[in-house]
Amino acid sequence: MEYVNTKTKIDYLIHICTAIMISSFIIFDMDYRVSYILLGMTILIFGLLALRNNFKIVVKIDSFHKYILAFIAFAACSSIWSYNYNLAMRKALTILEILICMSVLYIYYSRYNSLSDLYTILMVSGFIVTIYSFYRYGIATIFLVLGRGDRLEDIFSNVNSIAMIISVAIITYIYKVLFEKMKIFSTGLCSCLAIMGIIVIAATGSRKALVMLILGGFLLFAIRFKSSSFLITVLKVLIIILIMYYILSQLRNVEMFKGIVDRMDGLIAMVTGKGTVDDSASTRAEFITIGIEKFKKHPILGYGMGNSGKVLADVIGGKETYFHNNYVELLVCGGLVGTIIYYMIWLKPIKEILIYRKYDTTAILSIIMATILLAMDYGLVTYFDKLNYFYIMIMYICAKNLRRKRDESKESF
Incomplete structure (x- = not known):
């Protein structure tokens, strides 16, 4: 297969279009025209x-x-035993549509020697959402919400989705600063956008995005400053932890972060059993x-993909919703079979990235991203999310590039 090493004007146009597409997943999330876009x-x-x-x-x-086709096939087959045939088929068709879209990107980006462009696009997409958030909500509204310790409302997308793509953009930016050489102007511009992004994350009150940012930042700094000496590495990691702890403890004294810090306290209280657990955390724990x-009653094949709302409604009544946990959602809807088939999508490239990680530094960011995203599945349902499959595509392209670089390294000897 021929790989692309030089860029043309068309390549830059494709990069721009890809960034617009990825940011549109969030910006037009609640717009009925998103499918047409x-x-x-x-x-x-x-x-x-x-x-x-x-x-x-x-x-x-x-x-x-x-x-992914194996998972789509399972989702379609689950309509046979599901509560609602249409719900299962709708999920299968949704994922198929996403796969077709991602396949076009896969054809193009899998021909590159580096993932740097794709991660730059992901960073730019998050910063586009940051700028759009300031435009859509208004600067005055954002700072008013921060001053009151409240959360922004879901105007154009779920606030957690907004905050999380911004968090991913900031993590990518940190990686590029630590592991790649950025021009002074680009570094300054991205630093300003990152600060704006942190303000938006605080205004959304998204605990998930904050955890992503803290975990991603910690892992990047820990890897960047590791040493050949185990003791020195441990010492550096402890210093990083102390610095991050100090910064986080100081956030309590900043009025802007009061709302998100209070929400984090509620989550910590649920885990430790000490303090006041907020309603959101307790509801998710109940789910x-x-x-x-429910999984124990149908552990093998579940109740049918997309049928979580029906299952929950049978227990709690009211409006149909989902389990707010991708692992539980899959176990209930797809049983052990569906859950294993889905997470094999992730495990296949992760295994190869870990094996061949020494051949490119982008493997570092890919492993960290995969770790964070899979951890976030504990509080999100992502198996039919468009952005989720973009992340998955990046993992497969990373694995493919690492394999090729391994082969090129062998040939050079």
């Missing part, structure tokens, strides 16, 4: 890709497609308990 951007990128390759496009079914009990 996704379709339009996919067609545009495919057209540019065709033009870039002189209208010669080779479509190859890789592991990326096979593993997990219900989900585990």
Whole structure:
């Protein structure tokens, strides 16, 4: 297969279109036209890709497609035993549509020697959402909410989704500062955008995004400053922990972060059993308990993909909702079989990235991203999320690039 090493103007156009597409997942999340926007951007990128390759496009079914298609097939089959046939088929079709979109990106970006461009696009997408958040909510509203210790409302997307893509952008920026050489202007601009992003995260009150940012930042600094000496490495890690602890403890004295710090206290109280547990945390804990009990009744195949709302409604009544936990959601809806099939999608590239990680520093960011995203599945339902499959695509491309670099290294000897 031919790999691209030089960029043309068309390549930069594709990068711009990809950044617009990824940011639109959040910006137009609550707009009924999001499907048309996704379709339009996919067609545009495919057209540019065709033009870039002189209208010669080779479509190859890789592991990326096979593993996701296996999960789509399971979701479709689960309609046979599900509560509601349409819900299961709708989930299967949704994931199929996402796969088609991501396949266009996969064809293009898997031909590059480095993931640097893709991670730059991910960073830019998060910063676009940051700027749009300031525009849509207004600077006055954001700081008013921060002053009251409240949370922004879900105006154009779920506030957790907004905060999390911004958190991913900041983590990517930290990686580029620590492991790649950024130009002074780019570093300054991104630093300003990162500060704006932190303000938006605080205004959303998203505990998930804050945990992502803390965990991602810690892992990046710990890896960057590790030493060949185990004792020195431990000492450096302890210093990083102390610095981060000091910074976080000081946030309590900043009025801007009062709301998100209070919400974190509620989450910590639920884990430790000490303090006041907020309603959101206790409700999610209740959902997990219900989900585990339901899973025990149908442990093999579950109740059918997309049927969590029906299952929960049988217990708690009221409006249908989901379990707010991807692991529990999959166990209830897909049983052990569906859960294993889905997480094999993740485990396949992660295994290869770990094995071949020494061949490119982007493996560091990929491993950290995978760790954070899988940890966040404890508080999110992501198996049918568009952005989730973009992250998965990055993992497969990273694994593919590392394998190729391993082969090139062997040939050079």
